[in-house]
Amino acid sequence: MHGEHRYDLLVVGSANADLVIGVERRPRAGETVLGSDLATHPGGKGANQAVAAARLGARTALLARVGDDAHGRLLLDAQRAAGVEVGGVLVGGAPTGVALITVDPSGDNSIVVSPGANARLSPEDVRASAGLLAAARVVSLQLEIPLDTVAETVRAVGPETRVVLNPSPPAPLPDDVLAACDPLVVNEHEARYLLDGHPAGAGDDPGAWAAALLERGPRSVVVTLGAAGALLADGDGPAVHVPGIEVAAVDTTGAGDAFTAALAWRLGVGDGLEAAVRLATRVAAAAVTRAGAQESYPAAGEALPGGARQEP
Ligand code: RIB
DSSP states (O other): OOSSOSEEEEEEOOOEEEEEEEBSSOOOTTOOOOBOOOEEEEEOHHHHHHHHHHHHTOOEEEEEEEOSSHHHHHHHHHHHHHTOBOTTEEEOSSOOEEEEEEEOTTSOEEEEEEOGGGGGOOHHHHHTTHHHHHTEEEEEEOSSSOHHHHHHHHHHSOTTSEEEEOOOSOOOOOHHHHHHEEEEEEOHHHHHHHTTTSHHHHSSOHHHHHHHHHHTSOSOEEEEOGGGOEEEEOSSSSOEEEOOOOOOOSOOTTHHHHHHHHHHHHHHTTOOHHHHHHHHHHHHHHHHTSSSSGGGOOOTTOOOTTOGGGOO
């Protein structure tokens, strides 16, 4: 794990332009509501993770696909500004992905994604990036790119490289993908989706979800619980709960991406799972106190919620 890797983290994933409107409440089916002025931000779960990790000081690269358009340039500029290596970002094939996001006064969001160029990031693109994959301590994936591309990535990484997967938005996962995850990072929706048909999925006990998910094959599991923190399990003793950190939430968009990025980075540099989850919880807490996704991420050395004595 600590050999000569050029990158602490390679993110293989999506890049979207986030079109964000603040609303008093999110509309029901068939309803129209008025909202704020439109704001356009760089986003996408993959691009968000890359920016979050680089801001924290991780040597980070991104393998993604954007369109040859203004949104693509916005995304590339944001990656470069954060210090992410963008040699692996492919351009063209379709318009840049777009996410339509509404945020209510509690900070909760609803998101619809048009994948665009993300859907064209292919297994061939992954095979052509073998050098990038070999250069990373940790590869982090999400599911806004084709599942075949995720599966190809998992098959292409060497035994020295750790795989972290946040299956969002959730989809059925092949056994070899599940078996590579260390950890599989899920929120409540994703846990319930993956446990559909399993008795644990019908219950309300995150410890039971984690145990049942571990039975599906991942080496470790982290269940994020929003303001309540996170639960981690690696089959070595009982699941461990890391409490959440109380903050005034402004916008939760991208907080999960910041969590996973911080977690993946710290695992790659040698932290244990519990220590990495504790740091990730504080990074995510910082992210919800500010608007937007990438704009909300804390920088290296910035004081994080939860007390100075736990500074990384
Ligand atoms: O996780 C938040 C992200 O989800 C947003 O930035 C949006 O682009 C969607 O991918």
